[in-house]
Amino acid sequence: MTTPEHVLVVFCHPLEDSFGAALLEQYTAGLRESGRTYEVADLYRENFNPVFPAGDYIQFDGGEMPQHIRQEQARVERADAIAIISPLWWLGFPAMLKGWFDRVWSCGWAYEFANDPDGSLLPLRPYRILFTTGGSAGSFARNGYAEALDSLIRVGVLGWCGVSESSLVLLHDTGIDTSTTDAHLDFVRAVGAGPIVDRAPTPDPRRITILNSPVRARNIPDAPTMAAL
Ligand SMILES: Cc1cc2nc3c(=O)[nH]c(=O)nc-3n(C[C@H](O)[C@H](O)[C@H](O)COP(=O)(O)O)c2cc1C
Numbered sequence: 001m002t003t004p005e006h007v008l009v010v011f012c013h014p015l016e017d018s019f020g021a022a023l024l025e026q027y028t029a030g031l032r033e034s035g036r037t038y039e040v041a042d043l044y045r046e047n048f049n050p051v052f053p054a055g056d057y058i059q060f061d062g063g064e065m066p067q068h069i070r071q072e073q074a075r076v077e078r079a080d081a082i083a084i085i086s087p088l089w090w091l092g093f094p095a096m097l098k099g100w101f102d103r104v105w106s107c108g109w110a111y112e113f114a115n116d117p118d119g120s121l122l123p124l125r126p127y128r129i130l131f132t133t134g135g136s137a138g139s140f141a142r143n144g145y146a147e148a149l150d151s152l153i154r155v156g157v158l159g160w161c162g163v164s165e166s167s168l169v170l171l172h173d174t175g176i177d178t179s180t181t182d183a184h185l186d187f188v189r190a191v192g193a194g195p196i197v198d199r200a201p202t203p204d205p206r207r208i209t210i211l212n213s214p215v216r217a218r219n220i221p222d223a224p225t226m227a228a229l
Contacts, residue, residue: 007031007038007196008079012086012097014044019174019181020132023188024085027130030192041075043096048072050099059106060113072104081126081196082161088131088170091145092153101157111160122162126196129153129166130188132174137209146170150211167197167212180207 009028013020024040031038043050059065065073076082086097093101107113111120131149133140140146154168169191173180187203194200202210 005036005080006078007036007081007083008041008075009038010041010043010082010084010086010097010100012043012084012094012100014096016045019184020085020087022185023130023132023171026185026189027083027085027192030189030194033189033193039075039079041072041100043100048096048100050096050103052099052102056103056106059108062108065103065106065109069103069106072100073106073109076104076122079125081128083128083130083196085130086132087174088133088149091149105161110162118159120160120162124162124164127158127161127163127166128191128196129168130171130191131169132171132184134174134176135172136176137170137172137206140170140172140209146209146211150213154211165197165212167210170209170211172207172209183207 009024009031011020011024015021028038028040041048056065056069064070084097086094089095092098105111108121110122135145149170150168154166158166171180171184171188174184183204184207187208197212199212202208
């Protein structure tokens with residue numbers, strides 16, 4: 001795989017001085033080391049409005065999304081790869097990040113309103129998601145949470161977002177076990193410096209879970225629309 005040149009890093013954390021912010025610093029330092037350019041979509045600091053309003057339904061009638069959403073989409077369009085750094089809240093995206101997906105990944109731009117398109121209108125890009133979790137690797141494995149997140153987020157959500165290959169990393173015990181802190185920071189810097197998605201083994205499976213099996217997502221420029229079905 002050729003190394004992508006320009007990475008969009010979507011960052012979600014309400015606190016300026018969070019551990020997530022420290023991870024962002026390490027990840028972008030790694031990107032710089034690798035010679036890549038990047039831009040950060042810092043959803044809280046940029047006051048992104050994650051609430052999907054009635055007006056956004058215009059997308060389903062073929063209308064243009066609001067200008068500030070088009071600007072978010074332009075950031076995606078000029079990126080060769082996407083990285084997302086966020087805490088895991090209630091086993092999913094925090095509302096801010098969920099709203100970013102709700103609003104930015106619109107019908108007619110990211111996907112067509114087809115019945116089960118199993119793919120995206122967008123050119124394919126690699127994706128990396130880094131989630132911090134309070135829970136341990138053991139509890140995620142015991143309860144099947146890692147596999148559930150893999151299906152729902154990596155295959156299900158990203159499958160509609162033009163994913164070529166993807167990797168979802170769960171950084172466990174964050175904010176609970178401070179002995180993992182340095183290991184997570186070092187790991188995330190190395191991830192930033194390496195390929196967006198690599199198949200390297202997990203450094204320490206007690207602290208980090210990596211999900212990156214191949215997905216069958218694809219782009220669908222010729223997919224039938226609802227009207228044609
Ligand atoms: C609203 C909320 C919901 C959370 N839900 C989960 C969860 O479902 N599973 C989990 O392992 N940790 C959960 N956590 C813990 C966070 O993932 C953890 O505090 C965070 O990753 C630590 O990073 P931070 O110190 O930068 O916030 C939750 C935290 C908050 C505030």
